[in-house]
Amino acid sequence: MNSGEKISVPLPQGQWKPAGMGVRLLATFIDGFIISVLSYPLTLMLQWSGGVNFQASATEPESVLFAQMVSITIWTAAVFFYYGYFYSQKGSSPGKMIFRLQVMKSETGLRLSWARAFIRESIGKTLSTMTLLFGYILGLLRQDRKTLHDFLVKSQVLQKVKN
Amino acid sequence: MGFRWAFEEKTLEPALKKEIPSEKPKLELVPLNRGSFEAAPLLKRCLAAFVDYSVIGLGVYLFFFFSGLFFAAASLPLRQVFGAQSGSIVSAAFIMFSGFMAWVFLHGYFIYFEFTQGRTPGKKIFGLRVSARGEGLPSFRQCLIREASRYLDGLGFLGLYLASRSKSHQRLGDQWAHTWVTHSAGEENQDEFFYLIEDDYQTLKRMLHPRLPEEAFTQEFLKFSHTRWILKTTPERLDEVYQWKEKIFPFVNASQAERLEEESLVRFFAEFCRRSFGQWEREAA
Numbered sequence: 110m111n112s113g114e115k116i117s118v119p120l121p122q123g124q125w126k127p128a129g130m131g132v133r134l135l136a137t138f139i140d141g142f143i144i145s146v147l148s149y150p151l152t153l154m155l156q157w158s159g160g161v162n163f164q165a166s167a168t169e170p171e172s173v174l175f176a177q178m179v180s181i182t183i184w185t186a187a188v189f190f191y192y193g194y195f196y197s198q199k200g201s202s203p204g205k206m207i208f209r210l211q212v213m214k215s216e217t218g219l220r221l222s223w224a225r226a227f228i229r230e231s232i233g234k235t236l237s238t239m240t241l242l243f244g245y246i247l248g249l250l251r252q253d254r255k256t257l258h259d260f261l262v263k264s265q266v267l268q269k270v271k272n
Numbered sequence: 273m274g275f276r277w278a279f280e281e282k283t284l285e286p287a288l289k290k291e292i293p294s295e296k297p298k299l300e301l302v303p304l305n306r307g308s309f310e311a312a313p314l315l316k317r318c319l320a321a322f323v324d325y326s327v328i329g330l331g332v333y334l335f336f337f338f339s340g341l342f343f344a345a346a347s348l349p350l351r352q353v354f355g356a357q358s359g360s361i362v363s364a365a366f367i368m369f370s371g372f373m374a375w376v377f378l379h380g381y382f383i384y385f386e387f388t389q390g391r392t393p394g395k396k397i398f399g400l401r402v403s404a405r406g407e408g409l410p411s412f413r414q415c416l417i418r419e420a421s422r423y424l425d426g427l428g429f430l431g432l433y434l435a436s437r438s439k440s441h442q443r444l445g446d447q448w449a450h451t452w453v454t455h456s457a458g459e460e461n462q463d464e465f466f467y468l469i470e471d472d473y474q475t476l477k478r479m480l481h482p483r484l485p486e487e488a489f490t491q492e493f494l495k496f497s498h499t500r501w502i503l504k505t506t507p508e509r510l511d512e513v514y515q516w517k518e519k520i521f522p523f524v525n526a527s528q529a530e531r532l533e534e535e536s537l538v539r540f541f542a543e544f545c546r547r548s549f550g551q552w553e554r555e556a557a
Contacts, residue, residue: 115532116536118533120468121468143322
């Protein structure tokens with residue numbers, strides 16, 4: 110059978126390009142909002158059970174500190190499960206899916222593991238913010254739009270655009 | 273209930289049917305799931321609604337935040353001129369204006385996306401579509417009816433109850449507007465397939481019986497395919513594709529692989545490695 114008779118598989122519609130910082134920011138807002146809504150019932154349950162007083166006043170510094178630590182723990186657990194599940198199973202989070210974004214390993218295009226997803230979203234993004242937003246500004250300056258948290262876990266965010 | 277949707281995207285199935293010589297056994301082809309739609313599962317509809325209301329909630333929150341700033345700034349000079357009572361008038365105006373705008377945004381969001389695209393962002397994520405049978409996209413009137421009946425459907429989860437009782441999972445708004453919310457697995461997963469569309473991938477997977485190579489080979493091969501077809505940072509050299517094709521042959525059904533164009537085979541194997549190696553990695557972790 111010569112080459113002319115061979116079957117050719119059509120390419121999928123659209124092509125991939127580095128995702129812009131604007132859509133990534135919007136996607137982060139949406140994901141943050143969803144995580145807040147999802148973790149709110151747990152916060153309410155803890156408040157009602159009397160275990161944690163989230164409305165403690167400044168005159169009770171120990172209660173305030175404890176409530177803050179519980180809040181951070183809830184948020185961290187929510188981030189771990191939310192991003193861990195979506196990045197490893199779907200390659201994207203609901204906020205990112207809306208804009209057809211995919212988070213992948215920059216060299217091979219493989220999906221991120223739970224651990225990488227968690228490091229990217231917790232430690233990575235905290236670092237990007239703590240450096241006076243330099244981590245995010247880096248994404249604006251580079252053509253491949255890689256931010257500090259992308260470099261930390263060797264990831265890249267791509268967007269599928271129509272041809 | 274299921275019906276078909278017209279798509280521009282071509283699939284491999286007709287080409288395969290045409291190319292198979294009569295003396296050879298016919299390949300077992302998977303049914304097209306990209307073009308076929310089924311009644312949307314209720315869980316997916318609920319999840320889509322959750323995402324949509326989250327987007328709306330975020331939009332309304334941001335709107336309240338910025339309009340609040342504006343009204344607060346506007347009330348300061350008014351207080352100085354007309355006294356403290358003008359503050360409560362500004363507050364009332366703020367609540368009425370923002371409430372009205374939030375109401376417009378809530379309904380406008382659903383009407384705009386369903387009328388122009390047949391699906392909201394939430395529905396898009398889960399591969400759902402609102403369709404008017406035989407006509408494709410719903411008309412503006414149908415979108416309005418769907419939207420107006422949302423209040424009744426929301427009363428005591430009446431819509432959810434009716435949808436669960438209906439074979440085609442229609443809520444009251446769907447029944448009145450003669451619309452159906454349908455689901456397509458192919459549409460839901462379309463952005464997860466990089467090198468070829470899902471139908472072609474499934475067809476070729478059955479045809480070629482691929483096996484996953486060892487880790488080092490897979491990593492090297494994925495680096496090549498990712499930079500060539502996804503990032504497009506390496507020049508298009510055909511000899512490289514031929515070289516990889518030779519290396520891939522031991523891992524697929526070679527007699528069937530001969531029937532495929534070189535680039536198609538390499539792209540299929542890249543998708544296979546990406547999916548299977550990722551799964552292997554996750555299981556190993």
